[in-house]
Amino acid sequence: MHVNMTDRPRGPALLLLAAVPPMVEMGALVGLRFFAAQPLAPQATAVWPYDSYHDLRWLLVYHNSWETFALGLVVAVVVRGVLSAGLTALAWPDELDRPSWRWLVRRNLEVAGIAILIISPWAAISVAFSAVALSWYLFASVVPMLLIAPFLQRAGVVQHWWRGLPSVGLLGWSVLNFLVLTLASAVIVSVPGWSRVIVAGLAGVVNGLLWRRTVRAAVRHEPTRLVRVPVAPIAIVVTMVAAVGAPPLIGLASGTTGAWTPPFLKRPLPEKVPYAVVVLAGFESSWDGQPPVDPRVERFSYAGLDASGRPLAYRPEDTHRSLDSSAALLDAQVDALHRRTGRPVALAGESEGALVIRTYLDKLPGGPVAAAMLFSPLIWPGRAYYPPPWHEGWGLVAGWELRAIAAVTNLVKEVDTGPDELFIRSVIAEAPFYRNRILCPVPGVRMIAFLPLIGAAEAPPGEYTRVPVVEVPALHGGLLGRGDVYEQAVAFLAGEPVDQPLRVYEVVQRLSAAWQAPPLVLDVNPIWSAGREGDPALSGRICEAR
Structure with missing residues (x-):
C-alpha cells in the first residue's frame, strides 16, 4: 500500500522531529554536568x-x-x-x-x-x-x-x-x-553551558535535511x-x-613491538646530563639483553633483575603484567642503578612504559628519581569498565564481545592477548587515578610529556595536561626513536626549559569527541566510587580531588 503525500507540507515537521531528540539528550547531559558525553x-x-x-x-x-x-x-x-x-x-x-x-x-x-x-x-x-x-x-x-x-x-x-x-x-x-556530526561535536565542547542545547538542535536540523x-x-x-x-x-x-x-x-x-633501540640506547649521554637514565619500552616489546652503549643508561626489564642487579632479557608476554607489578620491578631497578652510579635517576617511558613510570611515582614516592619523561602516554584511560569473567558489573556484554574477538584473533597470533590481560585489568581497576592524574605534576620530580598529534584523538574534550608538553606530528609509539625528539629530551635532562604545544592538538581533540564512547561516571561504579579522585568526565578538568 502506498500513500500520496504531495498535498501535505512535511518539511517543518521533519526538521522538528530531527532537532528535538538531540536537544532533549543534550539538555539532560548539561543538567547532569556530564561534559565528556555531550x-x-x-x-x-x-x-x-x-x-x-x-x-x-x-x-x-x-x-x-x-x-x-x-x-x-x-x-x-x-x-x-x-x-x-x-x-x-x-x-x-x-x-x-x-x-x-x-x-x-x-x-x-x-x-x-x-x-x-x-x-x-x-x-x-x-x-x-x-x-x-x-x-x-x-x-x-x-x-x-x-x-x-x-x-x-x-x-x-x-x-x-x-x-x-x-x-x-x-x-x-x-x-x-x-x-x-564531527564538526558539531567540536562546536559543542567550545561553547558554554546551555548554549550547547541550541547547537545540538541545529545539528539535528541538519540531520533532518540530510534525511x-x-x-x-x-x-x-x-x-x-x-x-x-x-x-x-x-x-x-x-x-x-x-x-x-x-x-x-x-x-x-601502536606499540614498540619487537626489537627497539631508541637513541638513548645507542648513543652516549652528553656530559651536561646529570642523571642516570632508565628507558622503558611499551606493550609487547621484547629485549635480548644487549646493554646500552652508555653505562649510565639501562633498559627497563619487565622480567626483573638478575642476582647481580642487572636487568634481564624479556619476552613480549612479560609486558602483560599489572602496572603495580611493573612499578615494583622499576623500583628495584632504579635503586640498583642509583647505587651503582651515585646519580639521581631520570625515567623515559613510552606508552605502557609511561604508565609504569606514573604508577611508580604515585605508589613508590620518595626514591632517587628526579626527572620523568612520558612518551605517547595514554590520555584518560579507564573511561569504561567490564567485569572479570563470570562476574557481573557495568559493561558485562562488552567484555564478552571483546573476549570473543580476542579468542578468534589469538588463533593467528604467536602471543595471546585479550581484554583480561593483567596490564589492562590494572588500568581498569585503578581507573580513577589513571583517568585523572597521568599528566599531573609530582612534587620533587621534573616532568614532561611528549605527545604524538594522533594521540589528540585519544583525549576527550577538556583539560588533558598540567605538565609541559612537546606535541609532535607523529603516530602513537615510536617517539623515543626519533632524533629530533631525542634532542629535545636531552635538552630537558640538561635542565633547559622545553615546552612545545601545538594549537592543532586541541582542534583534533575536539573533532574526535563525537566518536568516543560515553565514559562510565566514577560514582556509578561501586568499585570506583569510594576513591578520592575527581571525575574529568563530569568536570572536564584533571588533577582534582573528589
Missing part, C-alpha cells in the same frame, strides 16, 4: 548507521547485567525503528507516493535490529578504546561506519536494498553527515552496477570479519 547528542537523529552506533555505545557502557542489556537492546531497537520510520516518512520526496506507515515501521525495526548486529563488534572495540585510550582503536571502530552507511541508508527505504551498488549520492550524503537527501537518493536510485549481486550482505560480512583482524593490525601499528 558531543554524542547530535547523533540521536543521524542517518543510518550513526544513529544506531550512538545507541549501542551508550548501551554497552551503561548496563550491569544480562537482563538490563536485553531490556535496553529491545528499547533501543523499538525507539530507533519507530523514530527512523517517522523521519523516513517525513523525508519522502513530495512527487512520489510513499509506502504505508505500517510498512515503514516494520522495515525500520528490521533495519534497527540488523544495524545493532552489524555494529556491535565495532561498538565493543570503541569500549576497548575507552578502557585503554589507544587512538588506533578509535579509528578502527569508526571507519566501518563510513563503509556500511550507504548500504544501510537504502535498507529502510526500498524493497531490494541488498542488491547492487549504492549510488555515489548516497555515499556523499553519508560522508557529509559524518562530517557534520531528506538520503531518502530521495535511495528511493530514486536504481542500481546499474552488480544489480543481481547481494552487495550489501557481502559488504556487511566483510566489515564484521574485519573486526577480527583489527586487533592484530592495531598491535602492529
